[in-house]
Every structure is written in C-alpha cells, then in structure tokens.
Amino acid sequence: MDRKKRTLVPALICAAAIAGAAAPTPLRAQPAESSGLSGSGLPVPRFVSLKSDRVNLRNGPGTDYPTGWVYRRAGLPLEIVQEFESWRKVRDSEGATGWVLQSFLSGRRTALVLPWERKASTKPPLVPIHASDSERSHIVVNVEAGVIADLRTCDGRWCRVTVDAYTGYIEQKKLWGAYEGETIK
Incomplete structure (x- = not known):
C-alpha cells in the first residue's frame, strides 16, 4: 500500500448571482429553532444535500421570486429550516438562506x-x-x-x-x- 499522505481539495461550492453580494459569516452546525414535524412529516431543521451541479437559491418559495445564489456543487450539504408546499427554505454553511425546490434536494447526508x-x-x-x-x-x-x-x-x-x-x-x-x-x- 502506498503510504504517501494524500491531500484532497474542494471544488467550487457556490457563486453569487447578485453583483457585490457580501459573503455571510460561516456558521457551525447547530439546530435552528425546532418547529417539530413539517408538512413533509420530517423533522425541521434537518440536513440534506444537493442532487444537481446547478441549483438556484430563490428569495421566496416559487419560480416567480428572483434567484439570490446559484449553487454549483452536487452533494453540498444544506440545512432545511422551513417548508412550504414543495419548497424548502435552506441555510448553507456560510449562513445564506433562501428557497430551493424539494426535487433538487436529497436525503443523502454529506458534510x-x-x-x-x-x-x-x-x-x-x-x-x-x-x-x-x-x-x-x-x-x-x-x-x-x-x-x-x-x-x-x-x-x-x-x-x-x-x-x-x-x-x-x-x-x-x-x-x-x-x-x-x-x-x-
């Protein structure tokens, strides 16, 4: 077995869609205020991950709301903090929040x-x-x-x-x- 120490580096995580948007302060993983079970029957808050390499983070729960961020990394962990119909309000590791369509999220746990x-x-x-x-x-x-x-x-x-x-x-x-x-x- 090769005993050389290997180093793995991250890929691009997200891109600001709004020019001049300041990066939020990173957060440590701590449960948000728990509202118990949500409309899906699953606990809120909870962690999920992105299914796709391109996911829009919207300013509200619907496609009529503008895109605030574009995530460009499948597998990126997000925390669901609220649910509305098929939309999930999520928070990322930097503290940015917004809405993502549930079909772009996976129950696969990543960190x-x-x-x-x-x-x-x-x-x-x-x-x-x-x-x-x-x-x-x-x-x-x-x-x-x-x-x-x-x-x-x-x-x-x-x-x-x-x-x-x-x-x-x-x-x-x-x-x-x-x-x-x-x-x-």
Whole structure:
C-alpha cells in the first residue's frame, strides 16, 4: 500500500448571482429553532444535500421570486429550516438562506470539512481523516477545509466519512452537516 499522505481539495461550492453580494459569516452546525414535524412529516431543521451541479437559491418559495445564489456543487450539504408546499427554505454553511425546490434536494447526508476555516486569501488548513476513531490512529488522507465528505455514521464525537475513494474517521466538531452530538446510523 502506498503510504504517501494524500491531500484532497474542494471544488467550487457556490457563486453569487447578485453583483457585490457580501459573503455571510460561516456558521457551525447547530439546530435552528425546532418547529417539530413539517408538512413533509420530517423533522425541521434537518440536513440534506444537493442532487444537481446547478441549483438556484430563490428569495421566496416559487419560480416567480428572483434567484439570490446559484449553487454549483452536487452533494453540498444544506440545512432545511422551513417548508412550504414543495419548497424548502435552506441555510448553507456560510449562513445564506433562501428557497430551493424539494426535487433538487436529497436525503443523502454529506458534510463540509471545516468550512469556517476556509479563507480566500490564505491556504486552507489540512484536516486528517483517520483509520479509526482516535487521533492516535493512522492517517488515511489529509483533506483541505471545504471538502465535501459523505457521512456514513456518526456517534456524537466521530463520524465515519468517505471522500473520493478514501474512507475513515473525522471528529464530528470539524464538520458542517451534522449537529453537535447527533448520531447517524
């Protein structure tokens, strides 16, 4: 087995559709005010991911509302904070909110690695993905802040993730896409 440490880097996550739009301050994953069950019968808030490489984030629940952002990354995690008919009000890791048609969302759980550490002017930090749920375990791969990881399981402290062909463990507090202490089976 090749023991060289590998580094995976993120791809383009989203593009502002409004000229001069300021980027919101990144958020850590924390449940919004819970309204219990929604019209779909699923809990709100909850995390989902984008199905498509091009999804419009609208200013209201309908195609008559203007587009505020265009997401350009399938698998990007979003948090549903409200529902209206077939529309879902979502929040991204930077705190931007808007409405997305439900058919563009998937229940597949993904997470961004340390999105709050990613800065445009500096090199993003590297985060190790370990072979087991211990900081002392072998490092499988290093990934840059902003990389999307598929969530397999989480025990409230560690999550088993897959990034490209690599599977391993990362501390849950380093992910946006799983609530603090949340367990995922």
